[in-house]
Amino acid sequence: MTPAKKLLSYSYYPGCSLHASAKEYDESTRGLFKALGIGLKEVPDWLCCGATPAHNVDELLSLSLCAKNLSLAEGVEGDLAVACAACFSRLKVTQHHLADNETKRKQVEYAIAGAVNLQKPVKHLLEILAKDFGLDRLTEAVQKPLSGLKVACYYGCLLTRPPEVPELDCVEAPTIMERVIGAVGAETVRWSHRMECCGANFTLSRPGVVLKLSGSILDSAKAAGADCLMVACPLCHGNLDIRQKEIEEATGERFGMPVFYMTQLLALAVGVAPGKLGFDSMIVNPLPLLKEKGLV
Amino acid sequence: MKHSTMRLSTETMNLDFVKKVEALSGSSVRRCFQCGKCSAGCPMRSFMEHPPNRIVRFLQLGQYERVLAGRSIWYCASCETCTTRCPNKVDLAAIMDALRKCSWDAKGPSKESYVQLANRLFIDNIRTYGRQYEMRLAAVFNVKSGQFLKDLMLGPKLITRGKLKVFHQKNRNMAEIEQIFKRIEEMRKKGEAP
Numbered sequence: 001m002t003p004a005k006k007l008l009s010y011s012y013y014p015g016c017s018l019h020a021s022a023k024e025y026d027e028s029t030r031g032l033f034k035a036l037g038i039g040l041k042e043v044p045d046w047l048c049c050g051a052t053p054a055h056n057v058d059e060l061l062s063l064s065l066c067a068k069n070l071s072l073a074e075g076v077e078g079d080l081a082v083a084c085a086a087c088f089s090r091l092k093v094t095q096h097h098l099a100d101n102e103t104k105r106k107q108v109e110y111a112i113a114g115a116v117n118l119q120k121p122v123k124h125l126l127e128i129l130a131k132d133f134g135l136d137r138l139t140e141a142v143q144k145p146l147s148g149l150k151v152a153c154y155y156g157c158l159l160t161r162p163p164e165v166p167e168l169d170c171v172e173a174p175t176i177m178e179r180v181i182g183a184v185g186a187e188t189v190r191w192s193h194r195m196e197c198c199g200a201n202f203t204l205s206r207p208g209v210v211l212k213l214s215g216s217i218l219d220s221a222k223a224a225g226a227d228c229l230m231v232a233c234p235l236c237h238g239n240l241d242i243r244q245k246e247i248e249e250a251t252g253e254r255f256g257m258p259v260f261y262m263t264q265l266l267a268l269a270v271g272v273a274p275g276k277l278g279f280d281s282m283i284v285n286p287l288p289l290l291k292e293k294g295l296v
Numbered sequence: 297m298k299h300s301t302m303r304l305s306t307e308t309m310n311l312d313f314v315k316k317v318e319a320l321s322g323s324s325v326r327r328c329f330q331c332g333k334c335s336a337g338c339p340m341r342s343f344m345e346h347p348p349n350r351i352v353r354f355l356q357l358g359q360y361e362r363v364l365a366g367r368s369i370w371y372c373a374s375c376e377t378c379t380t381r382c383p384n385k386v387d388l389a390a391i392m393d394a395l396r397k398c399s400w401d402a403k404g405p406s407k408e409s410y411v412q413l414a415n416r417l418f419i420d421n422i423r424t425y426g427r428q429y430e431m432r433l434a435a436v437f438n439v440k441s442g443q444f445l446k447d448l449m450l451g452p453k454l455i456t457r458g459k460l461k462v463f464h465q466k467n468r469n470m471a472e473i474e475q476i477f478k479r480i481e482e483m484r485k486k487g488e489a490p
Contacts, residue, residue: 016428021459045469047426052374053418055393057400059320060489064476065422101322107489111479113472157375162389171380197339197375204437205414206343207447209371213339242450242459281457 008132009039010123011076013069013091015084016048017234022084024278025234028263029083029125031272036133036141040081043073049090052201063104064111066094071117079121081128083263085233088124089158089166095122096165124159125263126176126232127168135183143271145185148293151265152226153177153188154217155195156236177262181230184269191224193217198239207243214239215247218255227289228258230265237261241283258286268295310358313398317355320394320490323387328352334378334388344368348378348388351395364399370408372396397490413440423477426467431460 010033018026033040046069055062070091073080082088095118098105109116129138160171169176172195178188198217199210217240221229231237241259248254264277274296279286290296314325328349335347346354346368354363363369369392378388399406406412417436421429438446454460467473483489 016430016465019427019465020430020461021454023458045426045467047467047469047473048422048428050422051418051428053415054422056374057393057396057412057415058419058480059393059397060480060483061419061477064480068472068476097322107483110483111476113475113479157373157377161376162379162387197373197377200373200375201414201418202373202411204434205410206371209340209343209373212342242454281459283453283457 007037007039008078008128009041010078010081010128011073011120012040012042012081013046013073013087014042015082015087015234017238018083021238022234022261024281025083025237025261025263028261028267028272028277031276032263032267032270035267035270035272036138038128038133039078041076041078043069043076043080046072049087051086051090055090055093060104060107060111062090063094063097064108066091067098067108067116068112070094070120070122071112071114073120074117079123079128079132081123081125083125083232085124085156085158086235088122089161091122092166093162124166124168124232126159126180129180129266130176135179138180138183138266138270141270142184144269144295146181146265146269146293146295147185147187149186149265149289149295150225150227151181151186151188151230151260152191152221152224152228153181153194154198154221154229154231154236154240156231156233157195157197157200159232160195177230177232181262181265184266186265186269189221189224189226191220191226193220196220198236200235200239203235203239203243207246210239210243211247211250214243215251215253218244218247218257219251219253221257222253222255226257227293228260228286230260230262232262244284256284258282258284258289260286304357308358309356310360313358313360314355317360317391317394317398320397321387321390323385323390325352325355325386325391327384328356328382328386329384331383333381333383334386337377337381339375339377340371340373343371348372348392352386352388352391355391361405363395364402365405365407367406367408369395369399370406370411410441413437423474425464426470426473427465429461429464431462432464 050062199213202209
């Protein structure tokens with residue numbers, strides 16, 4: 001028996017997608033944290049972080065939107081837990097930029113009519129699970145080990161890049177996803193496209209880009225013998241899951257590769273009822289795979 | 297082999313524009329020594345008419361109109377691979393942001409209208425609703441880009457799975473959000489912000 005640890009509790013910034021197209025990421029995050037006894041309290045009236053479109057053409061707007069969110073988060077106790085890789089990146093970039101640029105900080109402070117909060121630690125769920133909660137405790141909490149499930153961990157672009165900003169793990173060869181899902185018994189495959197871009201927000205403007213880039217990712221995961229992909233970003237999920245059938249039609253290759261949010265698999269392993277994990281929201285039906293592996 | 301002579305001078309190099317991009321991006325343009333590592337790792341390279349390292353070269357040579365008028369800057373996915381791998385600490389992803397801002401502020405000399413339209417609608421959504429309203433984003437994009445049937449088959453699938461919300465999320469602090477946009481416009485009008 002390990003001695004009793006202090007109770008963990010976080011403020012929570014879900015981001016726009018988690019209340020809409022990525023609702024299963026939100027549901028499974030809440031389910032997982034509840035099962036692990038970690039507190040999670042949503043920041044009231046948070047707003048869009050601006051994501052890629054804002055910083056692409058208007059850096060000051062992007063920094064101001066994120067700074068406003070950081071200031072709203074001050075009203076809720078605990079480090080700020082972020083699920084979406086893009087929101088995580090934008091919030092961290094904002095803290096990083098404003099810490100060493102007084103001119104920008106003054107402009108942002110004027111824009112949001114208040115002080116900029118650079119102190120609150122912004123943490124991705126992976127970091128909370130691997131570092132704050134701990135992999136040993138995660139293993140102890142397992143009720144249904146994911147043994148036999150071969151997972152391709154897909155990081156995408158923004159969990160680790162740019163260097164010196166997210167500080168989640170090694171910028172070119174991270175292992176945090178493999179370590180976290182490995183702690184609940186899954187097998188992880190070695191593959192080539194863990195950090196290649198999925199086509200991101202071109203899904204709206206130029207979907208052809210997504211078909212090509214996400215197609216290569218699915219191809220690489222399949223070649224490595226993976227049963228499924230695991231992601232931590234709603235946009236990556238949308239491109240790999242929602243557009244998978246289109247990719248199959250375009251390439252003539254059949255993937256049938258379920259794409260899970262990391263929290264769906266982790267919550268399943270620690271005993272959260274499968275009915276609460278939004279498996280029915282996924283376009284590529286994961287139930288045949290989970291049944292085959294004896295997980296549902 | 298025939299060699300052509302290229303003459304460079306501070307006049308032809310349009311250093312003012314380079315300095316503007318350097319100020320906006322916080323990164324040096326002139327440090328680039330053309331190793332090409334950014335282009336080697338760029339996932340969007342095949343969609344661009346000019347690879348990332350050539351864009352920097354154009355800037356160094358003062359040919360920025362070619363950069364602003366082209367599609368390449370709009371085909372950057374902001375994946376940050378170039379910035380991560382640059383051996384001489386050129387923050388190319390930030391330079392791309394700065395170039396897009398210059399193109400955007402000049403009311404878009406680029407022919408790449410779809411990406412710009414998507415960006416505009418995304419930002420408009422924040423001002424109107426505080427959060428993204430995905431259904432509206434997709435619908436208005438289709439109408440404004442004249443692609444009425446785009447992703448039509450996906451809509452019902454997403455709605456029945458609860459992934460596409462018919463109604464938007466509601467923020468109680470819309471007035472404060474509008475203030476952010478207004479104050480930024482005000483700073484720009486006074487020349488106090490880029």
